[in-house]
Amino acid sequence: MTTPAAAFDLLDPVLGHHIVNSLGWRSLHPLQEQAIDPLLSGQDAVLLAPTAGGKTEAAAFPLLTRMNQRGWKGTSVLYVCPLKALLNNLHPRLQTYAGWLGRTVGLWHGDIASTKRRRILTQRPDILLTTPESLESMLVSTHVDHHAFFSGLHSIVIDEVHAFAGDDRGWHLLAVLERLARVAGRPLQRIGLSATVGNPDDLLTWLQGSGHGTRPGQVIAPHLADGERESLRRVAEGTASASPPGDIELDYVGSVSNAATVIAALHRGEKRLVFCESRRTVEELGEQLRLRGIITFLSHASLSVDERRRAETAFAEARDCVIVSTSTLELGIDVGDLDRVIQLDAPATVASFLQRIGRTGRRPGTLRNCLFLAVSEEALLSSAALLLQWSRGWVESVLAPPEPRHLIAQQLLALCLQEHRVGEHLWQQWWNGLTPFRAGAEPVVNHLIQEGYLDRDDGLLFIGPEAERRYGHRHCMTLTAVFTAPPEFTVFNGRTEIGRTDPDLLTEEIEGPRRLLLAGRNWQVTYIDWHRKRCFVEPADEGGRARWNGFGAERVRSFTLTRAARDVLLGEDPPVRLTKRASLRLAEAREALLDTVHPGGTLIVRRDGGDVRWWTWAGHRANATLSATLPSVIVPHRRTNGDWIRLRADLTSSRWQAALRDAQANLALPEVADYAIRGLKFSEALPPRLAEATLAARLMDAAGAQTVLAESIRLSTLTER
Structure with missing residues (x-):
């Protein structure tokens, strides 16, 4: 091992001089030391x-060194982030x-002025900071000679790679990287930067894409020394280990107003960051x-x-203040010297x-440190469960x-925009065998041709009239964005x-004036421009309201965190400080739900009035899978509950046993609501059955459902109290 x-x-040597003299570092972090040799040799890695x-330095220092040693010219390194604010930072x-x-x-990225972009195109920087969506836009733009611009590309750094890998932006990123490698004419070194995850080796495999098995790669994680990496793999599968140190407290406050009172009273003179869901x-x-x-x-x-930007700048420079944020500040944006983190709900x-x-x-x-403030009993239980698992x-x-068929459609259309015409038997070469683009993609291609999204002539595919109609506005911007966002009005x-x-x-x-709550201030609406989707306001004293509706998956609790909630109800407290209010509320929850939990399996509880519930404590996806698998004994429910499933009131023991035997032999895919399909971007470019199958596969938890079916089931009959 290199010392x-x-x-x-x-x-x-010049870089080393500045690390010591300009940064004043006496040494590098272990991660930075261990990354130098493999990154200099061109290996893929997850740091x-x-x-x-x-x-960031662990990736940047070796790449800058390699850039100079190899004499790379033009844009040779891409640094990709999930957030524009992180890039700015x-x-x-x-x-x-x-x-x-x-x-x-x-x-x-999307907020950079066109004059600066033109300067980048004529004076190519050695390192370009960007997002996957902006890379896609560059590839399809008629103003960018992408073959010339990316001809010198050698390495790509993906910051917060775990934030990509868990959703469709990750598939989109991998597909764009394969296209970039083909444009550059060489394999591209891939370096992912990540916080702790339960499966780092799998993350590296995913990141390498088509290069897995043909390119060297390694996970570099010195903080997981002395067997901790294997331990991390085991705990991700359910084996307990010690938690990292921290000052954690869980409180119950009952409302947002009460939460504000607590935050205002505590930690005066300190800088506090509050996360909301x-x-x-x-x-x-x-x-x-x-x-x-x-x-x-x-x-x-x-x-x-x-x-x-005003909020982030002011917060970075202020001391006695609070910044309230969604997950936008969860990633690596620098908000200065922070004293406290407060979490509203889980x-x-x-x-x-x-x-x-x-x-x-x-x-x-x-x-x-972190102070949890729960505004409801459900949020208190979820917070306690999460802290127990932590x-x-x-x-x-x-x-x-799984099964990102909608992104196959998007990528095929984007490739035809990029190259204008693509051979109908050669398009797969652009993704070099990346899993979604193998033989299973053929039905998507056929559908795109049949529906006019693609035209075919003399063995070549190109953009068809239906794609022009749906995505052709504003230089096909809607085609380069992976997520569907509901329409919103801009407020001025x-x-x-x-x-x-x-x-x-x-x-x-x-009744009365229309008022909004935005940027933490009240506004009265004075004029609405419906055509341009603009709303004009002036300050108001009170009465504003905030609301946003969205498509896509609802927030769901996993099998593991739901089972941890059951453990809490069975009497296990997370090893953090609980306030008296939190302890009292947990005790009340345990009393109220006493008859719904037992440690050896699941419970069927029949109450007076014919209400029969199967308390599985298995999470939303497992319960959705079980509901689809047991239609003869399940009462259809519009929204899946993660804790229980409603059963038919006329359920008999023989019918139940027969349903269980059938279920253990063959699990079914969950049913998918029409609104969920509409929220899947590019679903209209898929055959309806494939769009539904894509979402059904993502709603399914086969392992959780099978665990429940293998457990003992107790029947309890209760009278109403």
């Missing part, structure tokens, strides 16, 4: 470290590092904090770019919690969503853009 001193000596673990730092070696860094809650909490005289800033996706995953608590404890002598050392495995105060709001707030019947 730390020897590893440092592998870096460019794994907690938040603020120096991952990283740009000056990478610009400094590159400048030491006479190299340049450019920034390209919805934009609406961010707005409501922000308003309540300002009413209590707290200097408050807000950040979420429906605020204007300038509004978010985040969706343990991985999110680790990202958020990692914002604190960066100063010597301080601990990472204490066991468990973190979710990052898994790519004079010429200043405040953000965007849901049109329902502008159309519903109300």
